[in-house]
Amino acid sequence: xADLTGWLLDLYEDDDEGVALWLLGDDGERHRLRQDFxxxxxxxxxxxxxxxxxxxxxxxxxxxxxxxxxxxDLFREEPLTxxxxxxxxxxxxxxxxxxxxxxxxxxDYYDADxxxxxxxxxxxxxxxxxxxxxRADREGRVQALRVLDSPWDLDPPPAxxxxxxxxxxxxxxxxxxxxxxxxxxxxxxxxxxxPERSLLVNLRALLHRTDPDLLLTSSGDTxxxxxxxxxxxxxxLPLPLNREPGxxxxxxxxxxxxxxxxxxxxxxxxxxxxRCHIDCRNAMMWQNYDLEGALETARITALPLQVAARVSxxxxxxxxxxxxxxxxxxxxxxxxxxxxxxxxxxxxxxFDQGGLVYQPITGLHFDVxxxxxxxMYPSIMVRSNISPETPFPDRxxxxxxxxxxxxxxxxxxxxxxVALKQRTLSLPSWDPRRRLDKARSSAHKWLLVTCFGYxxxxxxxxxxIEAHEAVTTWGREALLRAKEAAEDLGFTxxxxxxxxxxxxxxxxxxxxxxxxxxxxxxxCTSLPVALDGVYRWVAFLPSRLDARLSVPNRYFxxxxxxxxxxxxxxxxxxxxAPFVADTQREMLRCLSRAKEPDALQASVxxxxxxxxxxxxxxxxxxxxxxxxxxxxxxxxxxxGYRVPSPGARAAKQLxxxxxxxxxxxxxxxxxxxxxxxxxxxxxxxxxxxxxxxLEYYERLxxxxxxxxxxPFGLDECTLRVWTCGxxxxxxxxxxxxxxxxxxxxxxxxxxxxxxxxxxx
Amino acid sequence: xxxxLPSITQAFIQEQEAFARFRRALRRADQLALDDLFASxxxxxxxTAYASHALPxxxxxxxxxxxxxxxxxxxxxxxxxxxxxxxx
Numbered sequence: 001x002a003d004l005t006g007w008l009l010d011l012y013e014d015d016d017e018g019v020a021l022w023l024l025g026d027d028g029e030r031h032r033l034r035q036d037f038x039x040x041x042x043x044x045x046x047x048x049x050x051x052x053x054x055x056x057x058x059x060x061x062x063x064x065x066x067x068x069x070x071x072x073d074l075f076r077e078e079p080l081t082x083x084x085x086x087x088x089x090x091x092x093x094x095x096x097x098x099x100x101x102x103x104x105x106x107x108d109y110y111d112a113d114x115x116x117x118x119x120x121x122x123x124x125x126x127x128x129x130x131x132x133x134x135r136a137d138r139e140g141r142v143q144a145l146r147v148l149d150s151p152w153d154l155d156p157p158p159a160x161x162x163x164x165x166x167x168x169x170x171x172x173x174x175x176x177x178x179x180x181x182x183x184x185x186x187x188x189x190x191x192x193x194x195p196e197r198s199l200l201v202n203l204r205a206l207l208h209r210t211d212p213d214l215l216l217t218s219s220g221d222t223x224x225x226x227x228x229x230x231x232x233x234x235x236x237l238p239l240p241l242n243r244e245p246g247x248x249x250x251x252x253x254x255x256x257x258x259x260x261x262x263x264x265x266x267x268x269x270x271x272x273x274x275r276c277h278i279d280c281r282n283a284m285m286w287q288n289y290d291l292e293g294a295l296e297t298a299r300i301t302a303l304p305l306q307v308a309a310r311v312s313x314x315x316x317x318x319x320x321x322x323x324x325x326x327x328x329x330x331x332x333x334x335x336x337x338x339x340x341x342x343x344x345x346x347x348x349x350x351f352d353q354g355g356l357v358y359q360p361i362t363g364l365h366f367d368v369x370x371x372x373x374x375x376m377y378p379s380i381m382v383r384s385n386i387s388p389e390t391p392f393p394d395r396x397x398x399x400x401x402x403x404x405x406x407x408x409x410x411x412x413x414x415x416x417x418v419a420l421k422q423r424t425l426s427l428p429s430w431d432p433r434r435r436l437d438k439a440r441s442s443a444h445k446w447l448l449v450t451c452f453g454y455x456x457x458x459x460x461x462x463x464x465i466e467a468h469e470a471v472t473t474w475g476r477e478a479l480l481r482a483k484e485a486a487e488d489l490g491f492t493x494x495x496x497x498x499x500x501x502x503x504x505x506x507x508x509x510x511x512x513x514x515x516x517x518x519x520x521x522x523x524c525t526s527l528p529v530a531l532d533g534v535y536r537w538v539a540f541l542p543s544r545l546d547a548r549l550s551v552p553n554r555y556f557x558x559x560x561x562x563x564x565x566x567x568x569x570x571x572x573x574x575x576x577a578p579f580v581a582d583t584q585r586e587m588l589r590c591l592s593r594a595k596e597p598d599a600l601q602a603s604v605x606x607x608x609x610x611x612x613x614x615x616x617x618x619x620x621x622x623x624x625x626x627x628x629x630x631x632x633x634x635x636x637x638x639x640g641y642r643v644p645s646p647g648a649r650a651a652k653q654l655x656x657x658x659x660x661x662x663x664x665x666x667x668x669x670x671x672x673x674x675x676x677x678x679x680x681x682x683x684x685x686x687x688x689x690x691x692x693x694l695e696y697y698e699r700l701x702x703x704x705x706x707x708x709x710x711p712f713g714l715d716e717c718t719l720r721v722w723t724c725g726x727x728x729x730x731x732x733x734x735x736x737x738x739x740x741x742x743x744x745x746x747x748x749x750x751x752x753x754x755x756x757x758x759x760x
Numbered sequence: 761x762x763x764x765l766p767s768i769t770q771a772f773i774q775e776q777e778a779f780a781r782f783r784r785a786l787r788r789a790d791q792l793a794l795d796d797l798f799a800s801x802x803x804x805x806x807x808t809a810y811a812s813h814a815l816p817x818x819x820x821x822x823x824x825x826x827x828x829x830x831x832x833x834x835x836x837x838x839x840x841x842x843x844x845x846x847x848x
Binding site for chain 2: 476
């Protein structure tokens with residue numbers, strides 16, 4: 001008998017019975033333990049059919065334990081009579097369920113297809129890297145397991161993870177790599193890919209010596225690990241990628257799917273046993289929150305680390321809901337059966353709406369406060385108790401009913417996010433915890449955001465469109481109350497966007513000036529609200545197609561601390577060439593240095609000067625080709641394009657060269673002169689720099705610059721004349737007119753003929 | 761996406777397109793003025809959506825009137841200021 005304390009690294013179905021657990025012991029050892037863990041699923045429906053299922057299962061060779069019971073279905077008032085089917089072998093449960101559902105398809109199944117880690121989490125409160133105390137016998141069979149901490153702790157003790165980083169020496173999608181780079185505890189290694197046998201021998205030795213807990217790779221899912229596995233098979237030299245001996249790695253196929261109006265591509269995945277593998281290029285939200293965020297997602301969703309890093313936040317939040325349901329003895333449906341309730345046309349018109357999105361007052365505004373509701377939708381769900389099984393709330397805060405499944409799941413997450421946010425604000429900028437808190441809080445953000453979406457998703461297990469509509473209804477109400485409060489206090493509301501409003505009032509320049517407004521909004525909505533910051537200036541841009549129209553999400557501005565916020569302009573777009581985005585960013589940084597309205601005139605001049613330099617670089621060939629690459633996402637199969645877009649034309653070139661671009665993937669390309677117009681970057685031969693369509697890049701750059709300078713009275717045409725001629729004259733701008741424009745009217749954009757005449 | 765009813769922007773575009781024949785038969789100068797009217801109705805799309813009327817065209821017309829009246833008020837004030845300046 002041994003008592004062990006340590007961190008729970010991995011958990012999966014044991015080959016025999018129960019689950020296998022890997023513990024990073026405080027003694028520095030990695031322990032493989034086994035725990036008895038029978039799993040149960042349920043069937044319900046017509047009595048006769050249920051009886052037939054029962055007698056079929058009685059004769060089944062797996063010999064499940066059968067019992068009759070009553071359980072709670074979230075969508076029914078009365079408990080449901082169910083047949084409970086319990087199996088000691090966790091690994092054979094999916095197979096038994098599949099056979100049963102194929103043979104008896106017209107029964108309802110519950111708790112049937114759940115991840116083993118979630119079942120374990122609901123029973124023991126376990127989660128990846130939880131501190132655990134385990135009592136085990138000599139054979140490593142767990143007698144007792146106690147989890148010592150909670151995923152909601154603000155400062156979890158850092159687990160002593162041994163991380164081995166592996167990456168090819170170049171992007172395998174672009175050129176063939178020559179070597180493999182490895183890094184372990186600050187030590188770098190380089191292994192040539194040829195000869196193959198010595199690569200395998202070296203890598204094997206490294207894996208044995210370092211025995212990493214986490215393989216952190218780049219292109220590991222799509223290129224590196226599949227290739228190493230093939231080599232290992234060909235050379236008949238086993239490679240110990242798994243810690244668990246005798247198990248193969250788990251490979252999941254690539255795929256494209258449709259989500260939020262976009263085709264998303266996910267590469268194939270390679271998952272290990274007893275050790276985690278994360279491919280930072282294939283991890284869903286890596287660019288948003290890196291390893292800290294992935295660890296946090298794993299802790300709070302209870303999904304294994306390597307799974308949590310790859311799944312979408314939607315799967316993350318459903319996992320949390322499933323764990324809550326299992327914990328409270330609520331049945332988790334295999335397939336949802338609730339259709340939408342019938343409703344009147346008037347109700348449909350009133351409730352089938354999203355958040356309030358206003359058309360801002362376009363132009364340049366000074367001293368603008370940005371007031372934000374903190375996690376508005378999740379707060380409404382928790383405070384108004386909105387859940388599929390609770391009735392439509394009749395007020396913004398408070399409920400006469402016991403908390404529903406969704407509020408129960410969200411409340412601790414929301415509390416942790418708010419606590420982390422408040423702590424980040426109080427920490428000095430040099431404190432290393434700031435970065436950690438930011439990564440964690442960003443992981444929370446995505447889970448909370450998708451939780452609202454999943455309420456309205458027809459295939460979500462705990463979704464119901466009426467609950468989704470209840471959230472937006474009360475969201476609109478809260479925003480309108482905030483608008484009324486602001487106007488009562490004499491503020492002009494420049495813009496409103498779902499959960500935030502931009503307000504301005506003569507004499508209000510400091511955060512303290514906005515405090516009475518915050519208090520009033522908090523009082524009339526009972527929702528948490530904060531001042532996101534005070535803008536020195538902010539510019540709301542008109543539509544690109546029609547300058548008379550204002551659009552909600554195209555703006556940029558500078559906060560009092562000099563930080564910049566921009567939405568909907570080139571530097572935020574993922575299909576902008578780095579050269580264009582960087583120039584725009586540099587120009588915006590230049591503008592942001594102006595502290596007073598009077599200093600803006602000089603800053604605009606300096607920004608135009610930057611543009612002039614960049615254009616010169618473009619025409620003298622000083623811009624590296626990589627900076628001119630544009631990444632276009634394929635929205636469908638190649639055959640599906642009637643008029644091929646630039647992305648599709650580049651993808652065709654790749655297909656002709658033997659590569660297979662899939663829908664949802666980004667194709668990198670250069671714009672060139674000639675009939676094709678584009679040249680795919682990942683073709684075998686190098687592109688010809690002479691063929692570049694410089695005029696097209698010039699147009700892209702001028703358009704990006706005009707987006708930025710339009711509020712200062714400069715359009716694309718003017719910029720072209722100024723930057724292409726060599727006029728060194730002092731620029732005079734109609735800026736003052738724009739600064740003074742405080743009237744809630746839209747001024748049409750004046751063609752700047754006069755300015756042009758002055759300059760040329 | 762996933763909606764039963766068209767969004768307010770879609771409804772607006774449908775209403776505007778319903779007047780395509782009317783617009784075509786107008787003189788060019790009148791066409792441009794009509795476009796201005798529609799553009800002004802677009803400024804209040806979110807309020808129109810919130811109003812949730814079964815026939816949004818009424819609210820679009822009211823939005824056009826609203827912008828017209830704001831323009832009248834602005835011109836009236838400017839006129840007053842000019843008169844004041846002339847007198848002074």
